Amino acid sequence: MTRAxxxxxxxxxxxxxxxHLLLAARGAPDVAPGAVTLLDxxxxxxxxxxxxxxxxxxxxxxAGERVDIDRAGVAELQRLPGVGPAxxxxxxxxxxxxxxxxxxxxxxxxPGVGPAMLAKLAPHxxxxxxxxxxxxxxxAAGFDPNRAGVAEWDALPGIGLTRAKAIVAxxxxxxPFRRLDDLGRVPGLxxxxxxxxxAHLQLP
Numbered sequence: 001m002t003r004a005x006x007x008x009x010x011x012x013x014x015x016x017x018x019x020h021l022l023l024a025a026r027g028a029p030d031v032a033p034g035a036v037t038l039l040d041x042x043x044x045x046x047x048x049x050x051x052x053x054x055x056x057x058x059x060x061x062x063a064g065e066r067v068d069i070d071r072a073g074v075a076e077l078q079r080l081p082g083v084g085p086a087x088x089x090x091x092x093x094x095x096x097x098x099x100x101x102x103x104x105x106x107x108x109x110x111p112g113v114g115p116a117m118l119a120k121l122a123p124h125x126x127x128x129x130x131x132x133x134x135x136x137x138x139x140a141a142g143f144d145p146n147r148a149g150v151a152e153w154d155a156l157p158g159i160g161l162t163r164a165k166a167i168v169a170x171x172x173x174x175x176p177f178r179r180l181d182d183l184g185r186v187p188g189l190x191x192x193x194x195x196x197x198x199a200h201l202q203l204p
Contacts, residue, residue, distance in 0.1 A: 061080070061124055067079060067080055067125060068125075068127070069125050069126070070100040070101055070102070070126075070127050073092065074089055074092055075088075077092070080121055080124055080125075081120055082120055082121070086112075087113070090111060091113075094109065103127055104121070105156055105157060108156075109154065115158075115196070145171075145183070146176040146177055148168075156197060157193075157197070158193040158196050163186075163193070166187060170186045170187070180198060183201075
């Protein structure tokens with residue numbers, strides 16, 4: 001054996017001994033060198049519980065099962081039809097910034113959620129434990145167009161903050177709305193949005 005070979009063997013022996021001493025110092029002398037622990041049951045809980053939880057969140061909704069959109073997290077929201085990670089995050093962010101939706105009318109304020117999406121989601125949603133109505137859009141019961149502020153108008157489908165401000169400013173300058181057609185005089189309020197509001201307003 002050459003001098004270089006003896007030096008190499010000695011170096012390897014020192015490294016191996018150092019590794020064993022390091023494991024012993026960490027209090028794990030029985031762990032083989034190079035062993036990796038992906039999940040520690042003592043610290044992270046039962047691996048089977050993790051598996052079952054992940055499987056439940058990934059499973060599609062069952063018949064009659066609903067997701068409480070005023071409380072659900074991103075993972076649970078992704079079980080809804082047509083809701084991917086990006087939309088689920090937008091829903092949660094909107095709810096955290098502006099409060100609970102309270103109905104599908106409130107959910108319409110989230111970018112990417114329109115009438116078609118609301119119709120698809122409504123049978124699968126609850127709001128604070130209350131189911132959405134059968135038509136897919138919760139009505140704004142008691143909504144008075146001549147007393148509602150910007151926030152209430154903003155929550156109606158197709159309105160948004162800019163149109164809500166325009167409606168309130170028009171009403172304050174011209175006078176109360178007596179008929180649905182009066183709203184048609186508000187600048188920037190298209191006819192299709194006006195038709196969508198008909199079910200929500202107490203106007204002839």
